[in-house]
Amino acid sequence: MEKLRVDLGERSYDIKIGEDILANLGQYLSELEIGKKVLIISNPLVDSLYGAEVEKAISEAGFEVEKALIPDGEKYKSLDTAKDLYDEAVAAGLDRTSSIVALGGGVVGDIAGFIAASFMRGINFIQVPTTVLAQVDSSVGGKVAVNHPQGKNLIGDFYQPQLVVADKKVLHTLEERELKAGLAEVIKYGFIWDEEFFSFLKDKREEVMNLDTQAVIKAIKTSCAIKAEVVEEDETEQGLRAILNYGHTIGHALEAVTNYDCYRHGEAVAIGMVAAARIAHKLDMLTVKEVKEHEELISDFGLPIRFEGVDHDQIINALTKDKKVEDGVIRFILAEKIGKVKILSDIPEAIIREVLAEIGGE
Amino acid sequence: MEKLRVDLGERSYDIKIGEDILANLGQYLSELEIGKKVLIISNPLVDSLYGAEVEKAISEAGFEVEKALIPDGEKYKSLDTAKDLYDEAVAAGLDRTSSIVALGGGVVGDIAGFIAASFMRGINFIQVPTTVLAQVDSSVGGKVAVNHPQGKNLIGDFYQPQLVVADKKVLHTLEERELKAGLAEVIKYGFIWDEEFFSFLKDKREEVMNLDTQAVIKAIKTSCAIKAEVVEEDETEQGLRAILNYGHTIGHALEAVTNYDCYRHGEAVAIGMVAAARIAHKLDMLTVKEVKEHEELISDFGLPIRFEGVDHDQIINALTKDKKVEDGVIRFILAEKIGKVKILSDIPEAIIREVLAEIGGE
Known part of the structure; x- marks a missing residue:
């Protein structure tokens, strides 16, 4: 496993890159100072491929894991979807020490990050990008957002994750x-x-x-x-x-x-x-x-x-x-x-x- | 006019406190490094009392001023109202250099601040609080938010204003x-x-x-x-x-x-x-x-x-x-x-x- 540090003072974090490292997610999360509750945000396709593995890895490390799925596609990166996700975050009983894990591509990462940035004025955020685009671009650097009908990413924030985990394995299932x-x-x-x-x-x-x-x-x-x-x-x-x-x-x-x-x-x-x-x-x-x-x-x-x-x-x-x-x-x-x-x-x-x-x- | 500096590094700002200083708003805004477009967010009551004076002061200093009113009351500090305000921000043609001026009490300040924090990942924000509560508490310190049906201020951010202008005059019209x-x-x-x-x-x-x-x-x-x-x-x-x-x-x-x-x-x-x-x-x-x-x-x-x-x-x-x-x-x-x-x-x-x-x- 290769490790890169993004050096942003108090907001610094690691990017872990490797082959078949999703199974270590529980251990990685344990190394962060975060509470017990974790909400995974994903989409049905990615969830069907890697959801079970990720959920198992995290819950076996002692976390209480809930999951929220959003439909696939840029048009669901909307304030309406965000509203549903806030409801899910409340239903999951997240508090200020809790974490959101984004498991998916750019759409999932951007909207999950926006929720993490704004729920209770910011909770922990972990990116598990599953596309090339997300691994090399959208998961790194803290740009999170949803779209407005009049423009992409018009509503968003700069909000750095606590950790990015890029597993090369997942690229094999990409079209x-x-x-x-x-x-x-x-x-x-x-x-x-x-x-x-x-x-x-x-x-x-x-x-x-x-x-x-x-x-x-x-x-x-x-x-x-x-x-x-x-x-x-x-x-x-x-x-x-x-x-x-x-x-x-x-x-x-x-x-x-x-x-x-x-x-x-x-x-x-x-x-x-x-x-x-x-x-x-x-x-x-x-x-x-x-x-x-x-x-x-x-x-x-x-x-x-x-x-x-x-x-x-x-x-x-x-x-x-x-x-x-x-x-x-x-x-x-x-x-x-x-x-x-x-x-x-x-x-x-x-x-x-x-x-x-x-x-x-x- | 009395001046207080809130010292937060890059996010530092002044609080100006005085009697009958709304008329100086245009000058105060000119001293900030901000673009020409300004969106005032207020409610009908405050707008009827001070809207014209504030709009005049700002536009006479050369700014292009638009105004968006939201209904009065805590229940309108919602994601639905936020959605309307994003539409207004787009309609007003705001860009990254533009500013939002919150003219009102805590509800107006909190939601206007949330819009400023998230529109284009953060534009300029000026607080003109018109209640005691807003002048001494909610307008200072950068807590911005909207409510979720399950809890007050569940959706928000820490986002500091560029300036707070507290005019004692406006307190005379409070109940x-x-x-x-x-x-x-x-x-x-x-x-x-x-x-x-x-x-x-x-x-x-x-x-x-x-x-x-x-x-x-x-x-x-x-x-x-x-x-x-x-x-x-x-x-x-x-x-x-x-x-x-x-x-x-x-x-x-x-x-x-x-x-x-x-x-x-x-x-x-x-x-x-x-x-x-x-x-x-x-x-x-x-x-x-x-x-x-x-x-x-x-x-x-x-x-x-x-x-x-x-x-x-x-x-x-x-x-x-x-x-x-x-x-x-x-x-x-x-x-x-x-x-x-x-x-x-x-x-x-x-x-x-x-x-x-x-x-x-x-």
Whole structure:
């Protein structure tokens, strides 16, 4: 088992990464200073695969375990579902020393974290992410939220977990499309922070995609380490943390315009990273070769680098409604080279439209 | 205008206290680093009294002001009202640099603060409390929340405002009962922290109750200073902060058992402080004289020191359901002398019942 520490003062915590470590959850929880009551929040599919194992591990360590399931899907990451979960938390008799364990992907982690952050003004929170995306991104760094009909993650908090347990084993039950989409965020870390990691992914593409234990654990650990480093420097997104949104500006707009039912998040981010690379090229920040390296790596991982059938005006429109817009200014994260990005505002709309025309021919 | 600083590192803020200072709100807001958009949250009554003045002051300083009103009353401090307010925040086009101004009493401040804490993971929050209770207690210290049908403030956060503006002027439009109830929390600060303040309140009772400017501003400022000192030491209620709940253990139980429609919060706390004093006496912590000093001061401020018609079993039952219960242990805040309290667990039920029999003859 590999261990990473996220260093946030009083809010520091460990990320444990390994193969077949769910069975140790009871022991891990015993090492935390938490009360006896634990509420697991999961969804029916994940619960059918790993619920029993997790529940057994935790209860055998002497905890009183209750479970609440929420329907699968982004549209259930809502205030209405949160309301049901507060009821479950009350029914389970949780108190301030109790804990919520999120067993699932990003939706489960985000909403369970929002409940943990707000129930009794904050109780213990443990993340057991079961997708690549959740293991390398959403479970680390403390962003928790539910959606508002007018925007994703509009209602949320920064709330750090006490522990993250990423078991590589669970990735074997992911659908291939889900797996690939999650790897978009892994690739992102290479582009924004670590050229060496970019090269590793290029070299070990096959091992990673075939879920070779060593390669996958290295990919997860490196991703988490980069995210931790960024979050340590800027926990509440005052500046640096925004670089984690590389590819997300266009990506989010693409998801919003297609009502979140066409692209997986990672697929939209993949296209968004290509768009960002091309914008950077037009601003003389990236060479043609570096743009090509973006597209090749993304494409090699089975992810899209083009889109079609989406109105460009709608994308431009969605950009201005993004949560990350501040006093009317749209921010882009653009690369100066592979492994280094910066945050820019005031990208001319004409350049954005040129790039949309290049990669999203209508 | 008097100024108090609440020192919480990055989350520090000023409390401005004075007579007729609402008109300066625009200037105060201009001194903060905040965006142009401001959403005022208030209720119809307060809005009819002070809404126009506040809106004018803020918009004349160059801010774009929108307003959202919520119905008056504790039962509207709910997740349903919060949902409406998120819609209003979206409709107002708030972004991460925007601000929410809470103009009202505890209900408005608590729910507006919860919205500010969670909208886009936290936007700027300014408290303009319009009751004694809100000026000396709920607007300071960052406790924000909505109620759950099963318990008050079950859903919330610790979220500090950027500024608190307490204008003594607004207290003149309070109902007398509301005014007195608020003073219960003022008296509380004398009991828990400051014997001199206790003496001041004893001597200047008439001036305070007649809203003499100098006496009231001193009472508000001293109360806020004590609360700030406690919160600075223990922002998230890990220990010391619990002393602010003096009188609240029995007080909350009394409110809950009577469905929150019999006692004002301050009235229940007044009775709760008498109960706490009597429990402390039975544990040889307070003398008979000190118990009498409790009862006299509370009673002199026109607040109840006895209750009737409430089943004691139900009170005992409600005590064990309080949010402050941890792993089954009920905590009491008890005084060792006037001006000094400590936190105790495991008070024998028999003693609690004896005291209930003394002050709440059925």
